Amino acid sequence: MLGFLFFITRQRERDPEAGARYLCRACLTHLADADDALSVRGRPARKTYRNPQGLECDLVTVAACHDYQASPFSTAEHTWFAGYAWRPVGFGGCGDHVGRRFEPDSPQEP
Numbered sequence: 001m002l003g004f005l006f007f008i009t010r011q012r013e014r015d016p017e018a019g020a021r022y023l024c025r026a027c028l029t030h031l032a033d034a035d036d037a038l039s040v041r042g043r044p045a046r047k048t049y050r051n052p053q054g055l056e057c058d059l060v061t062v063a064a065c066h067d068y069q070a071s072p073f074s075t076a077e078h079t080w081f082a083g084y085a086w087r088p089v090g091f092g093g094c095g096d097h098v099g100r101r102f103e104p105d106s107p108q109e110p
Contacts, residue, residue, distance in 0.1 A: 022060055026096035029067075036062040040081065059099075067092035068101075076105040 020034035037045035038061045046060045068089050076085040085105040091098045 022062070024091045024094060024096060024098060027091070027094040029091065029093045031068070031091065031098065032060070032062045032065045036064045038063045065089075065098075068098065069095075070101045074103070079105075 021030050022032045022034070023029060024031055039045050040061050043061065045062075046058065048056055048058050050056050069092050071088040071090075074085045074087040079086055079102070081102055083105060084102040086100040086102050088097060089099050089101050090096060
């Protein structure tokens with residue numbers, strides 16, 4: 001696996017033609033389809049987590065996301081997935097922070 005996204009969403013809609021979709025929590029623009037959801041290392045693709053400050057967040061792991069902009073900054077420090085570095089991700093439409101992109105922190109074998 002070359003990379004995946006872990007993002008925060010509070011909106012989910014069902015489009016009769018397109019199926020379930022995840023939307024940007026700020027501008028409600030389409031981010032990913034339910035078919036893009038991905039279980040990583042046995043974790044469910046979608047789960048509600050509570051951070052150390054007590055804030056509850058709906059988090060979704062997806063293989064693909066529409067119109068996001070990843071930061072040039074990347075680090076393996078405080079990663080949630082051993083072997084993966086992460087970088088902050090904003091939505092290209094409104095610029096709101098939507099999550100993190102995870103990428104292998106060492107080169108992959110061909």
